[in-house]
Structure formats: structure tokens, C-alpha cells
Amino acid sequence: MSQGAAFAELDIRLDRTSSVPLYHQLATSIEQAITSGELAPGDRLENELSLTNRLGLSRPTARQAIQELVKKGLLVRKRGVGTQVVRSQFRRDERLSSLNEDLAKAGRVPSTRLLDFTVGPLADDVRDALDATGVTEGDFVTIRRLRLADDVPLAILTNYLPARFEIARSDVEDGLSLYGHLATLGVNLKIAHQRISARLMDDEEAGLLDSTPPAACLTVERTAYDDVGQFVELGRHVYQAAHYSIQSSLVV
Template sequence: MSQQLAVELDRSSPVPLYYQLAQAIEGSILGGTLAPGDRFENELALAKRLNLSRPTTRRAIQELVDKGLLVRKRGVGTQVVQSPVHRPVELTSLFDDLARAGQNPSTKLLEYTVGLPGEEVARELNVSPDSEIVTIRRLRSTKGEPLALMTNYLPVDLAPDPAELEGQGLYQSLRTKGVHIRLARQRIGAKAAERDEAQLLDEKVRAPLLTMNRTAFDDSGKVVEYGAHVYRASRYYFDTTLVDR
């Protein structure tokens, strides 16, 4: 059955009604009132029940489809999909953030190799081109859905055992070695999904992906790891807080 959501609209407010409706629905999804897989009330019935025009209701629903919170399926109607993961921009690992949020993260180790770094990786790790490093590539999922494809490069002496990486996060493994990450330089961007990325992340080729490159340093200022990660833009976003100085 379709879920009927209790919505209160302030018709005297300057905030557009479509936006009020979209915010109410989004709050119910993020708050768990509407769960992934729930069928949502059809557009016409919702408009009639709330005494709204159909274009207003359609625009509110489209806002949430564009955000990846609702999906329209032929023959099924509108359904709630898994809510996107939002992550504060802090010096933490994705695994730790997901675990704290109750997202049940899981990891598949795709690559674990020892070899020489390329020019960019050698520069970021501050090592010579003939120094051996470990390359780790992992697929991180949450609630059974792929979320991020992560490639990390570390000095050989700091790299955790492969078996550790499917049961816990990289930073947690480093902490058990006595490594404390104190500082990181991070760059966030975007790209179109390449064929192998699209296949692993269950996206279409050239779908938008968020990117995050991070170089992390320990207490002594030594480079600990360099990571190049891509995230599904439909399932993931970063939160930042801006302060006026």
C-alpha cells in the first residue's frame, strides 16, 4: 500500500508550497518515517488530499527524485529509495562515519599489491620513485548498496594486512599500529563514471561521481597515506559548516 504522509503547510508563508511539501517529505525519509521500498502516495491523490495544484505537487516530488530520495517506476508508482549518506568534512574515515551512523558498512577488497609508485603518488607520499609502496583498492557498501570506490597508497611498513581491510576501516588499522593521523590535505571534486567504476558502483557510464583526494600526515608531519576515492553522487554528499570571521 502507498504511504500517506501527514503534512502541514503554511499557506501564509513566503516559502513556496512545493518547497514546504518537498521538505516535509524529505524529513520523513531521513527521519525513518518513510523507509526504503515504501510506495509513496500518487501525485494526483496527494494534490487532492492537500488541496494543492498538480504542478505544485509534481514539482515537490521531482525535487526529491532529483535528490535520489524517490524513484518513479513504471507499473509500480513512486517509491522511497535508500536515503543518501551525508558526511561532515572532518578528519575521519568513511568506515568510522558509516558505523557511527548505524549504516552497517561492508568492504570488498579488490586489489592489494606491492610495487613502485607513479609520479603523482610518489610526490603525494613524499617518497622516491624507486621506493616500494602498497596499493589498496576497496569497494565500500552500506546496507547492501555500493557507495564508494577507494584507492589508497601507503608506505610498505604502515600497510595493514589484507584480512584486516574487509573487517574494519583503514584508519582503524593504522591506529592499531600506533599511527595517529593529525592533519590531512583534502580536495573534493567531481567526474564522470568510467566503465569499470560504473559497473562496480551500479551506476551508468558517465554518471556523476564525487571525488575526494586526501593526503594524511601523522603527529611528526610524516605522510601516512594518499587516497583517491570516488562516491556515487546519487547516494552521497559532504556537509560543511561555514563561519564568518
């Protein structure tokens, strides 16, 4: 590793007589450096131009190698920073809990940016999602927050709650827990039904989650009820998949 450069210069050996494509040899070398710990999470990768010049490769070859590792989830491209080794994923237990509190327990520093706080009738697609609950009329509070862990954007959380719950903008600003506030109102969450899937981030989401499109996100749609069976909230959560996974144990 060169200390002078802002990135590590890996010892990469390419075999030009091999039938293995050069981009794949390069990708394998970088992957080994990550696996061995020579490149640690958060480390910057030598940039394309430097790899190209130093190893006598074409630019598309270097790019293809990096792209392969981005797809594998080992590297991540960041605007204004370059290509970095991904930080290890935050592995979160599948529970009905506050992301904020779960992050703090895991030794991460959570922070929040309130993106939207509005009160009004539901948009059609949200109304459709709530059809099964029977609670679609009247005003709803829509809260949209960006949640960060150690200053890295992790999730965009959108919650829809009937406006009869007393929630003010100040109750969910500055990383305050929505579930915590509901508890102070005497609302105790009891059960949630959730659906987990994935899709591509749209451009706005990618911007908020500090990702260069195309990028994949993990999506969770959750409908939560309190201990007297009353509908409390619909949550639509978009997680930066490179940094987040859900873990659970299944018993037969």
C-alpha cells in the same frame, strides 16, 4: 497504493489542455508523491510500461519524466530492480575519520569488499599526485575497497601507502579500518589536505556502485600526514553521489 503490484500506483492526474508538457506534469506528480512521503525512500516506482498503459502516455513521455527526476537525484535506476526512490543521503561530517566508524555511528551497517591489494611501484598518475609530498620512490601498498552501507554500495576507496608500513591483506579485509590498523602500528594521523570534486563514473565504477551510466560521483583526493609530519597515505575516494554528501560548518 495497490498492494498487489510490486510498485505503488500513484494517483496521477494529467491536464491535456494545459500548455505544460505532459512529461513535466507527470514528473511533478511523482515528485509530489516523494515530497509528501507517499513514495518513501527505497520504494519502487511504477515501471514505464505500466505508466504508459495506465495513463495513456507515449513511452518517450514516461521516460522523459523519469529521466528528469533521476537528474534531480530523486529517483535512481537499478539494474534488475527498476526505478527506485533514492534513499536519503548519508551526510557525513568533514573530519579525518574512518568511513566504517562513521557509518556505524549513524546506525548503518557497514560492510566491505576488498577489490585489490598489491605492493609495487606507483603508476605515473599517482606519482604525480604525490609530487608535493616528496615521497614517490620505493614500493607502495595499493588497497582498493568497495564500502557498502546496509548492503548498498557507497564508495570505492583506493589508498596508497609506503610499503614500509606493515600492512597485510588480512588487516584491511572484512571491513577492518585502515586508520585503525595504522593506529596499532603507532601511526597517528594528524592532518590531511583534501580536494573535493565530481565527475562521471566510468563503467567499472558504475558497475561496482550499482548505478546505470551516466551517473555522477563525488570524488575526494586526500593526502594524510602523521603527528611527526611524515607522509602516510594518498586516498582517492569515489562516492555514489546519490547516497552521499559531505557536511561542514564554516566560520568567518
